[in-house]
Amino acid sequence: MISTVVPIPLLVLNGMSQRHLDQIGQRFDVCHAPTPAQRAQAIAGQGARFRAVLTIGSVGLTAQEIGAMPALELVCVLGAGYENLALDAARARGIALANGAGTNDDCVADHAFGLLIAIVRGMRALDRQCRAGVWRDAIGLPPNVSGKRLGIFGLGTIGRKIARRAAGFDMEIGYHNRSPRADVPHRYFGSLHDLAAWCDVLVCATPGGPATHHRVDAAVLQALGPQGYLVNIARGSVVDTQALAAALRERRIAGAGLDVYESEPAPPQELIHLDNVLLTPHVAGWSPEAVQASVNRFLANAEGYFAGRGVVSPI
Ligand SMILES: NC(=O)C1=CN([C@@H]2O[C@H](COP(=O)(O)OP(=O)(O)OC[C@H]3O[C@@H](n4cnc5c(N)ncnc54)[C@H](O)[C@@H]3O)[C@@H](O)[C@H]2O)C=CC1
Numbered sequence: 116m117i118s119t120v121v122p123i124p125l126l127v128l129n130g131m132s133q134r135h136l137d138q139i140g141q142r143f144d145v146c147h148a149p150t151p152a153q154r155a156q157a158i159a160g161q162g163a164r165f166r167a168v169l170t171i172g173s174v175g176l177t178a179q180e181i182g183a184m185p186a187l188e189l190v191c192v193l194g195a196g197y198e199n200l201a202l203d204a205a206r207a208r209g210i211a212l213a214n215g216a217g218t219n220d221d222c223v224a225d226h227a228f229g230l231l232i233a234i235v236r237g238m239r240a241l242d243r244q245c246r247a248g249v250w251r252d253a254i255g256l257p258p259n260v261s262g263k264r265l266g267i268f269g270l271g272t273i274g275r276k277i278a279r280r281a282a283g284f285d286m287e288i289g290y291h292n293r294s295p296r297a298d299v300p301h302r303y304f305g306s307l308h309d310l311a312a313w314c315d316v317l318v319c320a321t322p323g324g325p326a327t328h329h330r331v332d333a334a335v336l337q338a339l340g341p342q343g344y345l346v347n348i349a350r351g352s353v354v355d356t357q358a359l360a361a362a363l364r365e366r367r368i369a370g371a372g373l374d375v376y377e378s379e380p381a382p383p384q385e386l387i388h389l390d391n392v393l394l395t396p397h398v399a400g401w402s403p404e405a406v407q408a409s410v411n412r413f414l415a416n417a418e419g420y421f422a423g424r425g426v427v428s429p430i
């Protein structure tokens with residue numbers, strides 16, 4: 116039987132594999148525009164027909180673009196963050212909003228913990244020294260991870276997954292959120308500065324955006340201290356890059372493991388020559404499993420919305 120249902124026009128702004136575009140294309144009329152030029156051209160030429168947009172946090176969607184799509188009803192982001200999505204403009208239009216909360220949390224928590232272990236145990240330097248024939252007695256021994264104090268800035272979906280992993284290492288766990296959570300046994304700190312002064316490793320797992328901009332500043336790094344480590348899998352904007360580079364250079368903190376940067380899509384020049392920092396290319400939330408789960412969540416959100424049931428994971 117030939118279907119007479121007309122597929123709904125969907126603008127996809129993020130990079131995506133052909134396999135996933137094909138999966139989405141079975142149900143939607145996909146226009147894939149991952150480069151700035153393609154995006155501008157798609158919105159200028161076909162803006163009037165799109166009823167849905169798929170994007171990611173870093174790529175976002177601006178108020179001006181929303182204004183150029185009069186039929187737009189639904190905006191979804193793959194993954195968790197949505198810091199560059201013009202929420203106010205979308206809400207003012209009554210546009211439904213959804214993200215992929217919880218689709219990549221295990222992947223991010225694994226990655227955060229990988230960075231944590233690698234920086235505390237000094238894996239980067241050990242690897243280099245081992246290849247150069249430097250053996251154990253000639254180096255300073257890196258400390259234990261087990262038993263250390265972990266401070267989590269942003270104890271949400273991902274922060275709690277990091278805490279679960281830390282519990283397996285007998286770490287003491289403290290956290291800072293805007294307010295304490297009733298559903299966790301961990302110690303709450305009303306100030307990020309106090310959390311940093313208490314912990315051995317500070318992990319950032321908050322959203323980006325103005326409310327968290329440069330919350331990890333020179334004073335917080337000073338409180339973390341020369342034996343302290345920083346892990347950032349949240350957003351680059353959460354950490355003041357200049358303050359971090361100075362603290363690492365002057366050994367006012369022991370080390371850092373970073374997945375996200377203010378300067379994406381590249382790490383800052385100030386950091387790349389430093390030995391006490393481990394850098395990964397904003398990949399913490401991206402694994403084949405996590406991407407597939409995010410695509411499936413997008414389909415559940417979009418199909419739910421267009422079937423009149425509403426989205427599964429609203430923003
Ligand atoms: N590096 C990567 O590949 C990935 C990074 N992320 C980042 O992780 C973030 C967190 O994701 P989820 O845990 O799913 O979000 P979530 O919303 O479940 O948790 C965020 C937590 O941060 C806290 N928070 C928010 N604003 C705050 C503020 N101003 N001060 C103190 N605490 C605040 C919230 O209370 C909440 O507990 C995302 O928004 C995204 O930016 C997420 C996935 C992958």
Ligand SMILES: O=CC(=O)O
Nearest residue numbers: 172194195196400
């Ligand atoms: O950065 C990735 C996300 O899921 O947010």
